[in-house]
Amino acid sequence: MKLTDIHNVFFIGIGGIGMSALARYFNYVGKQVVGYDKTRTPITNELEEHGIPVHFEQDVQLVPTAFKNKENTLVVYTPAVPDSHQQLHYFTVNGFQVKKRSEVLGIITRDTFCFAVAGTHGKTTTSCILAHLLKETGIPFTAFLGGISEDFNSNFVLNGTEFSVVEADEFDRSFLRLSPNMACITSMDADHLDIYGTEEELHESFEDFVGCLKPNGKLFVKNGLPLKGITFGIEDDADFRAENITIERGTYIFDLITPMEVLKQVRFTKPGRHNLLNGLAAFAMAVQAGSQPSRLAEALGTFKGVQRRFSYQIKEKDFVFIDDYAHHPTEIDAVHQAIREMHPNEEITAVFQPHLFSRTKDFVDEFARSLSKFDAIFLLEIYPAREEPIKGVNSTWLLGKIDNPKKGLIGKSDLVSTVKANKTGVLVTMGAGDIGMEVPKIKNELAYAS
Structure with a gap:
């Protein structure tokens, strides 16, 4: 075509x-x-x-x-x-x-120098950071993003056509339609088992994706994944890594170790070790576009973020409201870690909307363990998206497995009143369904109440 x-x-x-x-x-x-x-x-x-x-x-x-x-x-x-x-x-x-969509994306980017970001978690944030780094260092590129970048206020950026930045989505094996010059894999946790059946098949698909690289293409992988490539990690033996990490007013300050040099006192403002890993992945890829590492390190410090990816809605001395797209146990764990690190000793109330009946069924025990870590947890009913209901799979079933004395099942009509009645030091809303549509209402009510 x-x-x-x-x-x-x-x-x-x-x-x-x-x-x-x-x-x-x-x-x-x-x-x-x-x-x-x-x-x-x-x-x-x-x-x-x-x-x-x-x-x-x-x-x-x-x-x-x-x-x-x-x-x-x-x-x-x-x-x-x-x-x-x-x-x-x-x-x-x-x-x-x-x-x-994936086939068309492959056609559009085929004649560009293509950066493709894959992984069961972190694709959107990593690709948005990469687009920001390329923009700040004057590299001409087009980006198709899986979220609204706060730096561009868009999910599409046309800043030239020499390079392209795309998310390589594993759902429905879509990423096998791409032929990137540079590929990154941030994670390979079990997910989309309605498509793959087993975690082993999912891993095989990621290996097939690596085979889609153009001749002389390069692969970047999170250190510890069972794939050979240029690695990124935190305080380990990765090729690109963060060491000597401190936190100052919610900002990470660290030394960025690269195969070429050591960059001191690099700043990154997005909370969570998972986001710091995303930043390292984007940095490692951007180096391949010919940008100066020192300039890229400066640009890391000015990345604003992505809508619904650990997005602060309210950030006051005595109250914080965060919204996040987390819809997998690993992602929920990452959000919890980030809040505990950035807001220690605060009581956390979480509201979670499960996404997909199949995902809830496949990972119900993992969801229960992750959600039990919060000080209080409220569930909305499962957002079905493309799926038909599965008998016995609902939020009541998940709630019963959560080990937490402060828990409950609520409807959207009760959402605002519930969070107002249970206002603690930190409120976090999570989910990939339509819970994001409720966030402005919650924000307005809580801001007005304060």
């Missing part, structure tokens, strides 16, 4: 974070873009503000006439959309060019 022959691009699931970045790209390069999504969100509102029409019903009649010309129309869909979707069915049976 030649993108030069495409005039119209129709998106099914345009409101997804990865899909919307692609939509912005095609709109920017002059294609006609239209899309469907299930519900209206801030992302779909922003797309409409940029001149991209979005509709919220599957009716084929809502497809513009120009987009029914299969000779110059590309249809992009997310794997989360079922085959029974009316518009997807129409395009498929009528012989249109219908491609998954």
Whole structure:
């Protein structure tokens, strides 16, 4: 498929974070873009503000006439959309060019020097840090990000076309569509077992991803993973590592050891050892673009963050409210570690919305152990996303396994009143579903109350 022959691009699931970045790209390069999504969100509102029409019903009649010309129309869909979707069915049976988001991303980045960030955790933050580092050091690049970067206020950056930064998503084996020059793997914890079946199959898929590297490509891996590559780590024997770490007013200060030199007193403002690892991974990759290590180290200190990745909503002397995308036990553990490190001796109340019935079923005991670490924990019902319910798998079941005297199951209508009644030193909301939509309401109420 030649993108030069495409005039119209129709998106099914345009409101997804990865899909919307692609939509912005095609709109920017002059294609006609239209899309469907299930519900209206801030992302779909922003797309409409940029001149991209979005509709919220599957009716084929809502497809513009120009987009029914299969000779110059590309249809992009997310794997989360079922085959029974009316518009997807129409395009498929009528012989249109219908491609998954990952395949289109692979086509766009094929002729660039591609940085691909993979891993079951840390992809979005690492790719956003990498984009920030490239921007600050004058490297021309395009970035397709899996979250809203606070440095760019967007999930899409077009700052040149020589380099590209993409997230290599393991879901549905999407990352096997890419052919990167530089690849990074941040983690390989068991996840998406509805797709892979076993942790071993997931690991094999990551090995297949490594095989997608272009000739002479380089692999960067978190130290300790069962893959050979350039390593990054904290206070260990990694090729790129942080040592002599101290914390000053919520900022990490450390020595950055590289194969070339030692950079002293480097600063990084995002809390959590997991985020420090993400910063080291991005730094190691950015060095390959030819940037000066000393300048990259300076840029690490000015990274603002990513929306819903340990995002401070309220940060006052006697109260802190943090929101995070954490939806896997390992991620919840990382959030807990970061809060305890940055806000020692404070009582932590957590609100968690489980994401997917299958993930809750596969890791229920791990979720229970992770959530039991907080001083108080409240659960919302499971956010189903693309899944149908699984009998017996619900938040009541998970709550029963949590070893914590201060716990409860709440509905969204009770969310604000519950957190107000249980206000402690630190409040954290977590989850990959629609809990993020509730965060502004909580913030406004708590800010008003204080």
